[in-house]
Amino acid sequence: MIVNADNLIATVQRMADEDAIERVLYTYAFHLDAAEPQGMLPLFTEDLYVSYGNHGASGAEAYLHTLANPDTGIAAFFAGTSHHVSNVVIDFVDENTANVRSVLLAWHKYNRERPNGIVYGRYHDVFVRTDEGWKITRREQQTAGTDNYHARPEKMLMIDRSSREQSGE
Amino acid sequence: MIVNADNLIATVQRMADEDAIERVLYTYAFHLDAAEPQGMLPLFTEDLYVSYGNHGASGAEAYLHTLANPDTGIAAFFAGTSHHVSNVVIDFVDENTANVRSVLLAWHKYNRERPNGIVYGRYHDVFVRTDEGWKITRREQQTAGTDNYHARPEKMLMIDRSSREQSGE
Amino acid sequence: MIVNADNLIATVQRMADEDAIERVLYTYAFHLDAAEPQGMLPLFTEDLYVSYGNHGASGAEAYLHTLANPDTGIAAFFAGTSHHVSNVVIDFVDENTANVRSVLLAWHKYNRERPNGIVYGRYHDVFVRTDEGWKITRREQQTAGTDNYHARPEKMLMIDRSSREQSGE
Numbered sequence: 001m002i003v004n005a006d007n008l009i010a011t012v013q014r015m016a017d018e019d020a021i022e023r024v025l026y027t028y029a030f031h032l033d034a035a036e037p038q039g040m041l042p043l044f045t046e047d048l049y050v051s052y053g054n055h056g057a058s059g060a061e062a063y064l065h066t067l068a069n070p071d072t073g074i075a076a077f078f079a080g081t082s083h084h085v086s087n088v089v090i091d092f093v094d095e096n097t098a099n100v101r102s103v104l105l106a107w108h109k110y111n112r113e114r115p116n117g118i119v120y121g122r123y124h125d126v127f128v129r130t131d132e133g134w135k136i137t138r139r140e141q142q143t144a145g146t147d148n149y150h151a152r153p154e155k156m157l158m159i160d161r162s163s164r165e166q167s168g169e
Numbered sequence: 170m171i172v173n174a175d176n177l178i179a180t181v182q183r184m185a186d187e188d189a190i191e192r193v194l195y196t197y198a199f200h201l202d203a204a205e206p207q208g209m210l211p212l213f214t215e216d217l218y219v220s221y222g223n224h225g226a227s228g229a230e231a232y233l234h235t236l237a238n239p240d241t242g243i244a245a246f247f248a249g250t251s252h253h254v255s256n257v258v259i260d261f262v263d264e265n266t267a268n269v270r271s272v273l274l275a276w277h278k279y280n281r282e283r284p285n286g287i288v289y290g291r292y293h294d295v296f297v298r299t300d301e302g303w304k305i306t307r308r309e310q311q312t313a314g315t316d317n318y319h320a321r322p323e324k325m326l327m328i329d330r331s332s333r334e335q336s337g338e
Numbered sequence: 339m340i341v342n343a344d345n346l347i348a349t350v351q352r353m354a355d356e357d358a359i360e361r362v363l364y365t366y367a368f369h370l371d372a373a374e375p376q377g378m379l380p381l382f383t384e385d386l387y388v389s390y391g392n393h394g395a396s397g398a399e400a401y402l403h404t405l406a407n408p409d410t411g412i413a414a415f416f417a418g419t420s421h422h423v424s425n426v427v428i429d430f431v432d433e434n435t436a437n438v439r440s441v442l443l444a445w446h447k448y449n450r451e452r453p454n455g456i457v458y459g460r461y462h463d464v465f466v467r468t469d470e471g472w473k474i475t476r477r478e479q480q481t482a483g484t485d486n487y488h489a490r491p492e493k494m495l496m497i498d499r500s501s502r503e504q505s506g507e
Contacts, residue, residue, distance in 0.1 A: 003178055012349055184350075
């Protein structure tokens, strides 16, 4: 595109929105790796829908339960994690909604004795602009594959390698 | 740099170009990981030159043959891949040409029974602005190293660790 | 945020600063992976402070000694490295100072015979604007965990998974 006086403010607005959306992606990873579910909730809308294939959540309360559950939550299961998010591609549907795709490498150290596990995959998110800034209203995690991860591929939503189009694309 | 009324439009133009170039890098990875060679071709100019050390291609037709070959192409060789592109540095040579450097972690699951392989390396690209947007006209993949990857280092273009300057720098 | 004629130049200035800061992060990784300590020094202020937990440096001369030492420096210890930096979050303290957080995956091939080692962690940096551009004046590396890395966790600064706030946040 060619930037000129007519589209200047709209172009910079789009870039500021992209910056804000990326920051949400990275802040999510930050709080997840710090095992702080309470810090993750404000990044989502109240009516969020999150799907990881073998599990998920509808609504903030259910999602917090998934993340913070003393038996199966982040801190209960993992001694440490590291979420590396890259390849962020943002498509605005309208000025208050965006489809966002990113690539994830998620390393996990377990509390129990077993090799560290890695998930290679993608987030397909829908973001909406709210009075408190951009938030995730829908997140689907698709998996390319794993190394030594506890969840088996058939329990995950695997990336389709034959179709021409992907959800979120 | 200090942004002011005189350089404002040129600064935003450069940022818009950077956004567009990054998007090409990530769209390449997206279609590669989906095993869709047809989606990768529009990201390159017709006269592309691609080098991975032990193999490469000159021109779109040869490149498509490399990617889509039923015996040795992406889908023939790999059951899944995940390409993580980061550390993107863009140097504009002129307003229609840019040298672009990025860092790659490429995970590969093989169709045959063997451990998953990882390549750690870099893309050194030359981008040109076309009527259809920014495209890659030259891509050289340099390799820092591998874990369990099938290709041996002597068949790859290894990153030079002694010289002061690197190609594309 | 809403971009308008009043905040336009300040918004673009902030984005240009963010671009420049990210470029320093990636240039650091580039020269580190090329085993070129001399190329890393200009990215830091003279009075730099760097901490990796089990070792560190105060001042440019001490840091160069750490990096270039023929017995324990980068080239002495590693046959190759690959530093993947993502999840960059920048908070401006004032127009000439920024707290910068990023996520790191650092792969290492050793000169001696042992498995390749990976560090998963974060950089918490303080950047300052100088006459020669943005530079790092303070860098602390926090570690989420490792795979086959030679340094033991108790020698590293591990990411706190219980506290609500992290340094640099």
